[in-house]
Amino acid sequence: MAKPVRAALGDVWITCVVCRGDLFRDREVKLNSTGMELFNFxxxxxxxxxxxxxxxxxxxxxxxxxxxxYKVKKGDG
Structure with a gap:
């Protein structure tokens, strides 16, 4: 099970644009382009x-x- 994290850009803490929550699950996301896919790159x-x-x-x-x-410490979420 994923653990919640908080995130910041410099000194600005990120909150959800929909619900204003500040806990997230993180993952790497590929920004695929059609050309790169077409040529197997x-x-x-x-x-x-x-x-x-x-x-x-x-x-x-x-x-x-x-x-x-930033990992959320137990009891801090």
Missing amino acids: AWANESATGLICWNCGYVHLFANKDIEL
Whole structure:
């Protein structure tokens, strides 16, 4: 089972644009392009950090590599 994380870009904490929640599940998401898929170069596509809202499930994508993820300590969620 995935553990919740909080996320920030610099000193700005990220909240869900739908429900304003601040807990997320994270995963890497490939940003596939048709041309790269056509020539079997999908492995070379750029990736993004996907943050899935723990509360409502809305998926946020961040191509910015400066995003920081922070594990939520037990009892802090």
